[in-house]
Amino acid sequence: MSNGHDSHLPGLPGDDSHDAAHDGHGGALVPEEPIPNPGLPEHVWRPTDVDAKAERRAERQIATLFGLSTVCVVLFVVSYVVFGVNGGADGKSVRTIGGLGASNVALGVTLGGALLFIGVGLIQWARKLMADHEIVEMRHPARSSDEDREETVRVLALGADESGIARRPLVRNSLLGAVGVLIAPAVVLLKDLGPTNRDVTDSQPYPGAGLEHTVWDKGMRVVRDVVGTPIRPGDLEIGDLVNAEPAMIFEVDDEGEPVLEGVPLQIAKSKGAVVVVRMLPGENKPAPGRENWAVDGILCYSKICTHVGCPISLYEKKTHHLLCPCHQSTFDLADAAKVVFGPAARPLPQLPLMVDDDGYLVAQSDFKEPVGPSYWERDSQQSTSK
Amino acid sequence: MRFLNRSVGRLSRHRRRPVAGLLLLLLGLVLTGSLYAALAPSSTADSAQSDEELVAQGRELFLVGCAFCHGQNGEGVLTQDGNQLGPTLVGVGAAAVDFQVGTGRMPAVQPGAQNPTKPGSYTQDEIDALAAYVASLGPGPAVPNPEDYSLAGMSEEERQEAVSRGGQIFLTNCTACHNFAGKGGAMPHGGYAPALSNTTARHIYEALLTGPGQMPSFSNGNLSPEEKRDVIAYLYSLRDQPEYGGFDLGGMGPVSEGLFAWLVGIGSLVGVATWIAAHTARSSKPKKSNSGEEFAA
Numbered sequence: 164m165s166n167g168h169d170s171h172l173p174g175l176p177g178d179d180s181h182d183a184a185h186d187g188h189g190g191a192l193v194p195e196e197p198i199p200n201p202g203l204p205e206h207v208w209r210p211t212d213v214d215a216k217a218e219r220r221a222e223r224q225i226a227t228l229f230g231l232s233t234v235c236v237v238l239f240v241v242s243y244v245v246f247g248v249n250g251g252a253d254g255k256s257v258r259t260i261g262g263l264g265a266s267n268v269a270l271g272v273t274l275g276g277a278l279l280f281i282g283v284g285l286i287q288w289a290r291k292l293m294a295d296h297e298i299v300e301m302r303h304p305a306r307s308s309d310e311d312r313e314e315t316v317r318v319l320a321l322g323a324d325e326s327g328i329a330r331r332p333l334v335r336n337s338l339l340g341a342v343g344v345l346i347a348p349a350v351v352l353l354k355d356l357g358p359t360n361r362d363v364t365d366s367q368p369y370p371g372a373g374l375e376h377t378v379w380d381k382g383m384r385v386v387r388d389v390v391g392t393p394i395r396p397g398d399l400e401i402g403d404l405v406n407a408e409p410a411m412i413f414e415v416d417d418e419g420e421p422v423l424e425g426v427p428l429q430i431a432k433s434k435g436a437v438v439v440v441r442m443l444p445g446e447n448k449p450a451p452g453r454e455n456w457a458v459d460g461i462l463c464y465s466k467i468c469t470h471v472g473c474p475i476s477l478y479e480k481k482t483h484h485l486l487c488p489c490h491q492s493t494f495d496l497a498d499a500a501k502v503v504f505g506p507a508a509r510p511l512p513q514l515p516l517m518v519d520d521d522g523y524l525v526a527q528s529d530f531k532e533p534v535g536p537s538y539w540e541r542d543s544q545q546s547t548s549k
Numbered sequence: 550m551r552f553l554n555r556s557v558g559r560l561s562r563h564r565r566r567p568v569a570g571l572l573l574l575l576l577g578l579v580l581t582g583s584l585y586a587a588l589a590p591s592s593t594a595d596s597a598q599s600d601e602e603l604v605a606q607g608r609e610l611f612l613v614g615c616a617f618c619h620g621q622n623g624e625g626v627l628t629q630d631g632n633q634l635g636p637t638l639v640g641v642g643a644a645a646v647d648f649q650v651g652t653g654r655m656p657a658v659q660p661g662a663q664n665p666t667k668p669g670s671y672t673q674d675e676i677d678a679l680a681a682y683v684a685s686l687g688p689g690p691a692v693p694n695p696e697d698y699s700l701a702g703m704s705e706e707e708r709q710e711a712v713s714r715g716g717q718i719f720l721t722n723c724t725a726c727h728n729f730a731g732k733g734g735a736m737p738h739g740g741y742a743p744a745l746s747n748t749t750a751r752h753i754y755e756a757l758l759t760g761p762g763q764m765p766s767f768s769n770g771n772l773s774p775e776e777k778r779d780v781i782a783y784l785y786s787l788r789d790q791p792e793y794g795g796f797d798l799g800g801m802g803p804v805s806e807g808l809f810a811w812l813v814g815i816g817s818l819v820g821v822a823t824w825i826a827a828h829t830a831r832s833s834k835p836k837k838s839n840s841g842e843e844f845a846a
Contacts, residue, residue: 210832264793271795290829389717390776398770402760405771406721440765477725479737479763486737488725493737 203297211291221291228284235277242269360540369427370411371434374541375533377409378423378431379514384410385439385463385524393523394439396458402480405439406466408432409526434534436466437514438476439524440496442483450499456515458524463514464500465534468492470507472536485511508537600681607682610675614656623686634660641759642689643680648755650676652748662739663762690758690768697774698754700782712786715779722767723780731784732800736763746788750781 210217246266258265364373371378384393388406391413414422444460473489483497492505500511512534515527618635620626625637649655653667726742728734733744760766798805
């Protein structure tokens with residue numbers, strides 16, 4: 164072992180740049196080998212190294228493992244053809260093995276087996292047959308040799324000199340300018356990703372467009388989600404919970420076509436979703452200015468969490484707490500949906516309710532504040548919940 | 550009497566006999582009685598009687614098994630520090646009793662965040678009596694009829710339709726707590742939403758109707774009986790489904806799957822890696838051939 168390159172290793176004694184802590188040792192060199200190097204223990208051979216029979220047996224084992232992998236691949240192809248995923252022979256039920264989908268189980272087991280057997284075979288090969296004698300490999304110093312460093316600096320300097328970048332400022336500055344202007348295409352492309360929130364809100368390309376609006380409007384009925392039926396106050400008992408939507412998402416025009424379709428429909432659904440709960444009117448503590456937003460203890464809040472926008476309907480009827488399943492934000496629906504726990508920063512927006520001439524629950528207006536999580540301009544909005 | 554005597558007198562030569570009027574009166578009474586017994590809704594009298602008996606029997610059972618927590622008249626009992634030992638049962642209805650006692654949640658073993666299900670302590674007759682008594686305390690939802698929740702008699706097409714609609718209703722209204730596969734989930738303060746994998750149709754219907762514990766109720770005005778039955782059809786269809794994708798590990802989502810991956814998956818990898826590095830059979834014999842010297846240094 165050669166230690167002739169000690170001076171290249173950082174942090175060794177004798178280095179001028181060394182910190183003061185080591186100076187306490189008087190700068191004396193520590194011994195190169197504080198503990199005598201015991202060397203490698205004597206190599207012990209494996210049975211396969213010393214016994215020709217064992218060696219051949221190991222060979223056969225490894226070949227068998229690789230063979231099994233091949234068999235698994237064949238079985239994979241066979242099971243891909245044999246087990247359908249779109250229904251079995253009767254065209255109805257998918258075949259199962261032990262209550263599990265036959266196709267999934269067969270494909271998974273055979274492909275997994277094929278890979279596993281190759282891996283096991285390789286490990287067996289390495290353990291039984293490949294040379295396993297111990298060796299010592301010394302670390303190399305990270306620093307390049309002085310000759311290499313000098314050569315590199317010389318080549319760089321030569322390049323700078325021959326290109327004349329220092330002598331030709333016109334070329335250099337025009338290159339810098341050209342590279343700098345290259346930022347313009349990125350700015351132009353990124354700027355045109357889509358209309359800004361303000362543009363969408365102002366132009367209203369479809370009902371309830373923009374982050375500040377939903378499709379809720381004065382007189383729009385609150386209907387049950389999925390089935391789309393309107394709700395009378397008398398339908399609901401104390402403790403009832405209704406997952407509801409604005410009536411517009413179920414409406415059809417004169418020709419039987421849906422009023423909202425595609426992206427506007429999905430946006431209307433996701434922003435307009437509400438929960439309707441009924442509690443004893445005395446249990447509700449309405450926020451100032453919201454005294455007439457409830458109908459006989461029936462309250463309606465946005466279903467979209469103000470934290471990151473998960474739909475919430477995990478409702479505890481005794482505590483009137485509504486919990487978000489994503490991050491456990493908890494809102495007290497009897498207290499203007501104030502946050503009582505969790506990362507949400509804002510109460511759920513409340514939808515003011517009233518009853519229309521036919522006796523169904525309808526909205527008094529749109530939400531008075533944007534629904535859902537915060538966004539760039541959100542905090543500049545006047546919040547009615549304050 | 551004179552009028553009766555006269556009208557009958559034409560029919561009988563014994564009309565002037567003193568007992569004739571009396572006999573006729575008896576005959577009329579017997580005839581009226583038997584006609585009434587034959588034609589009138591015969592059950593009314595009996596059931597009024599037996600309802601009363603049922604309520605009385607239920608009250609007996611209630612005083613023994615329930616009154617300690619719920620009060621002798623079902624008014625509810627508060628503990629000294631203001632907590633509720635047992636809530637009032639006025640107005641919870643027969644359906645709540647049938648659900649709570651039928652699933653073994655009541656009578657509770659001990660007060661706590663939530664009462665687990667257990668084998669029932671009462672026979673169905675006793676539950677009916679308790680339900681009748683509690684229903685007599687105040688108006689509340691009655692035990693539903695089997696036609697409301699039974700899936701029998703539906704054609705395959707109707708059943709598929711019900712499963713499809715019920716699935717959407719379940720995913721909208723129930724999955725927040727009960728998980729999309731109906732396997733239940735944890736709730737605040739030590740509570741939990743139970744798994745619905747083995748709940749009977751009747752108890753699912755009653756739970757929807759009454760909203761046990763913290764669960765909001767889905768009264769018939771909120772979720773119609775047909776919609777409730779659709780939800781039941783969906784939950785039942787889940788039970789028949791094979792696990793196409795492999796073991797569901799309780800169907801609880803990332804918790805059990807992540808635990809499995811960490812413990813079994815990574816654990817077995819660590820174990821195998823340790824085994825590969827640690828064990829290699831060694832021979833005590835030296836190598837015979839010359840090539841060994843190459844490595845023996």
